[in-house]
Amino acid sequence: MSDTVHSDAPEPYVSRSAGGEGPLDFRSAARSLIDARNKDNAATVRAQEVPTPPAAPEPPQPEPVEETGGDPPEEVPTETTAPDPAAASADQPPIDAPSSWTKAEKERFKSLPRETQEYLATREQQRDRDIRTRQNEFAEKSKGLEAQLKQAEEVRKQYETALPLLLNNLQQTLAGEFADVRTMADVQKMAQDDWPRYIRWDAHQKQIAAVQQEVTTAQQRQATEHQTAFNKYAAEQDALFIDRVPEFKDSARAEKLQGEARKVLADMGFSEEELIKSWNGQGNLSLRDHRVQLLIKKAVESEVLAAEKARGLKNVATKELPPVLRPGVAGTKETSFDQKIKSLQEQQKKATGMRSAQLGAEILKLQRARVAAGG
DSSP, X not given: OOOXXXXXXXXXXXXXXXXXXXXXXXXXXXXXXXXXXXXXXXXXHHHHOOXXXXXXXXXXXXXXXXXXXXXXXXXXXXXXXXXXXXXXXXXXXXXXXXXXXOHHHHHHHHTSOHHHHHHHHHHHHHHHHHHHHHHHHHHHHHHXXXXXXXXXXXXXXXXXXXXXXXXXXXXXXXXXXXXXXXXXXXXXXXXXXXXXXXXXXXXXXXXXXXXXXXXXXXXXXXXXXXXXXXXXXXXXXXXXXXXXXXXXXXXXXXXXXXXXXXXXXXXXXXXXXXXXXHHTTXXXXXXXXXXXXXXXXXXXXXXXXXXXXHHTOTTSOOOOOOOOOOTTOOOOOOOHHHHHHHHHHHHHHHOOHHHHHHHHHHHHHHXXXXXXXXX
């Protein structure tokens, strides 16, 4: 039996013919039919299978391409020399030593290597920056503390100013509510007969005593502050006076002039007690004021000069005496200097204190002017 496969059919078609002669028996026909069906099934499976395409070959790896520029030139070894620090530093500007250093330290700094100079200069700059930063921080803190202290001082002054008023109110309340309690016997009687009232009276007494103690403490503190401030003022005024009158640096001469000043001021009406109080800042006018001291100095010098001229001392320059009048010639009339001097002397008798001292100084000036004019 031969098989012929037609490829143009939609499904494979097989035509068969039995070989040999004569008809096929039933068994042979069945076997032939089974073989034909097996072949048809195998052909159908082969037709439905999709052939797996072959794996694509891996692309060849490109070989490294050498640069067309040619091989790099070989380095020619050259002789290397270490840089000269002295030559390098000579080209750079010199480094100045820190300004806070002494002259000897600055000279020593110049002899140091440049690397050491740079290190020391950098360290000094950092230290200066740290110091300035801390100073600024301290200044800011100081400003804050000063503001707080000033505020606390204002509160304290207000409190001390209110203390006398509080004490006065307490005393008036005590005098009004317990006007009948005047002696210790009244207190004892009140304690026995009316002990609640006695407790109130005792509380008022203790409160008044506490406020009175606060007032006393405030007064003492104010007196101490006043004395401290005056001592500072006196030292400043003494320094100003000595600057204007350098001869007062000589203690012997200063003591002599001070003694003469006390005499002159006593003649003007100042008592010793008044002078001491004024000198220590306890009076209304302080003699430590340098202007007042200058006034006293001028007054003392004028008085001493007038006394020396009157005694005719050789070390005092005097004007020529007026010509002697012939007998029978009328004397000169009273000059304007005499009239002014007499008028001022009359005013000085009635004046006291500083006014008397001023009048005395004017009188001395007029007397000097009269002597200079030859009167």
